[in-house]
Amino acid sequence: MHRVTLVFILFLLIPDLYIYLVYVIRKTRKAFLRGLHWLPTLLLAAGYVYFMFLTGDNAMSNHTQAIGRLAITIMLFVFPKTIFMLCSLVGVLAHFIIRRCPRSPFTAIGAVLAIISFLNILYGTFAGITRFDIKEVEYCSADIPKGFDGYRIVQLSDIHIGSWQGNPEAIKQLVDLVNRQKPDLIVFTGDLV
Known part of the structure; x- marks a missing residue:
């Protein structure tokens, strides 16, 4: 320290x-x-x-x-x-x-x-804290089993959810945005709080 x-x-x-x-x-x-x-x-x-x-x-x-x-x-x-x-x-x-x-x-x-x-x-x-960006990346590899064809992963990063304690509408907007992606897996990475 x-x-x-x-x-x-x-x-x-x-x-x-x-x-x-x-x-x-x-x-x-x-x-x-x-x-x-x-x-x-x-x-x-x-x-x-x-x-x-x-x-x-x-x-x-x-x-x-x-x-x-x-x-x-x-x-x-x-x-x-x-x-x-x-x-x-x-x-x-x-x-x-x-x-x-x-x-x-x-x-x-x-x-x-x-x-x-x-x-x-x-x-x-x-303003920027509630502007969520979606970046779609398609990954193809012969090493991935066929069962994963079309498998959707949503990665959430840098949410800083502690900043929204007075703004539950932003959290609802984020949840709706994630759900619209129809993910098979949701992964949280980096700076959640």
Whole structure:
């Protein structure tokens, strides 16, 4: 658990520290606004500490929905910042190697990609979670006995059913969709909760 916590803290702090040192300090003179930059990071870190260390022995099974929401919130704030930081660092490296190369296009690209990442995570959280995809794959092999000809297997993956505790209609929609496939076998794989 301690290694996971260390990785989490580094993952949370490195992009924020970079953005703070390279952009916030240079663009902002007011201490209040500089401090405001750290507010989301402090809240995310507090949420992580609360769920991982202060809620009892088995936080992952007792608080799955809250931990899922914390993970989404972390992705909303950390991934875009990390993307922005990486684009900015490429700009710094390009400027260092080719002196005439300006850094501002890399910063602009990083900002656009960060916004797209943020919006993509929001979409997946609120709309994409109930957009079920069906992909039909026909498998043929001489090694499969003839009795399995036409045998239908439905594989369900990445359901994250804990996210739907307040949305039983989505579960009904999923069950109906699976039943319409007329499966001979249903297989659950990966990220059910």
